Amino acid sequence: MFTGIVEETGLIENISPQAEAIRLGVRARLCARGTRLGDSIAINGCCLTVVGIKPVKGGGKRLDFDLLQETWNRTGLSQAKVGSAVNLERALAANGRLGGHFVSGHVDGTGTIAKWERSGKDHILEIRAPKEVLRYVVFKGSIAVDGISLTVAGLTKGGFRLWIIPHTHEVTSLRERKVGDRVNLEADLLGKYVERFVALGRRKD
Secondary structure: OEOOOOOEEEEEEEEEEOOOOEEEEEEEOHHHOOOOOOOEEEEOOEEEEEEEEEEOOOOOEEEEEEEOHHHHHHOHHHHOOOOOEEEEEEOOOOOOOOOOOOEOOOOOEEEEEEEEEEEOOEEEEEEEOOHHHHOOOOOOOEEEEOOEEEEEEEEEOOEEEEEEOHHHHHHOHHHHOOOOOEEEEEEOHHHHHHHHHHHHHHHHO
16 A cells, blocks of 8 residues: 655666566665565556665665556656656655555556646646546546545546646656656546445446
8 A cells, every 4th residue: 555655756777678577676765765575656656566675876775566568558657768767656665654645556557647837936737638547537526647646636638637736846756757648547436435335336236
């Protein structure tokens, strides 16, 4: 379980196809501290398991992850390149603060950036999203975009709008994004549970 509060941005150092997976190497500092093999880390909102840890020159460590081809194809990580910045968050500790909202790290789908422009000190981000994600998107509700917990500022035709404050722009990989890029989306868990409970209630009736 995660919160959508990005701890740092890491740099992709290696992408190499394996026999049954794709090995992804990410250089991290903060998120590498105390991290052990088998730990979960969200990379752009996608929960992955650490399968390798190697010290690197200049400080920090390279964390290795294995992605199934299905995960690679269905997430925005398929656009990743060596040198790309990615959002990193370690799994929520039992005594940790829930600064954002509950994020499972299971990507519901990908959206496409339709608008990305500055507005004063802030930025406006508009994303086109598939229907299976939009059904859970509500005004002032929460959504995770590339693992970042954000508040929906408005609904658009086929998508939604977000206001990005300077801090979020500076400390996340959004600073590298451009119109046309794919982003990972995870809708709020609450909406999914409500839908499920309502459906079960109707069946009993």
